[in-house]
Amino acid sequence: MITGFFFIFIVKYILDTGLGTFDRKLTDKLLELRDFLSHAVNDLCTKNTICQKDIDEMNKYLASLSFCKVLKKEEERYILNIIPDKSNLNQIISKVILSFVEMITNYDIKRIKICKNPECGWIFYDESRNHTRKWCDNTCASLMKVRKFRKRHTIKKASNSG
Numbered sequence: 001m002i003t004g005f006f007f008i009f010i011v012k013y014i015l016d017t018g019l020g021t022f023d024r025k026l027t028d029k030l031l032e033l034r035d036f037l038s039h040a041v042n043d044l045c046t047k048n049t050i051c052q053k054d055i056d057e058m059n060k061y062l063a064s065l066s067f068c069k070v071l072k073k074e075e076e077r078y079i080l081n082i083i084p085d086k087s088n089l090n091q092i093i094s095k096v097i098l099s100f101v102e103m104i105t106n107y108d109i110k111r112i113k114i115c116k117n118p119e120c121g122w123i124f125y126d127e128s129r130n131h132t133r134k135w136c137d138n139t140c141a142s143l144m145k146v147r148k149f150r151k152r153h154t155i156k157k158a159s160n161s162g
């Protein structure tokens, strides 16, 4: 999985399934963040752009968070690690925001897509050669194929009997 998609993980799983484990303040902040990011991702997927208002909002988040920069040596390479400061709230929000920014700055935004399964809504990165992927994974792909088949079958049956 692309590391830039950490925020999707938060949006999809932590918020949908684990709300009770966070305190109220954190939950509210994360919900706010989720709404904001879903809006931005929706614009990204439908218009291939993020509006200036959202960019300003993103910068507000970035400015309000505190990060610590640490230089590390890893085998033969030097790495600059950007680490959010210690508070829980700041750590989670920082990770989400950073991963989002990393995604839109390092990856082809045209390949960021929302799964066409209306009950899914998962965001994925289309790595197919022709950029034609429609579903987030095989489960959604086969589910939608079955539905399409059934729909076609029903229409055929209806027109046969009528």
Ligand SMILES: [Zn+2]
Pocket: 115, 116, 117, 120, 121, 122, 135, 136, 137, 140
């Ligand atoms: Zn899906």
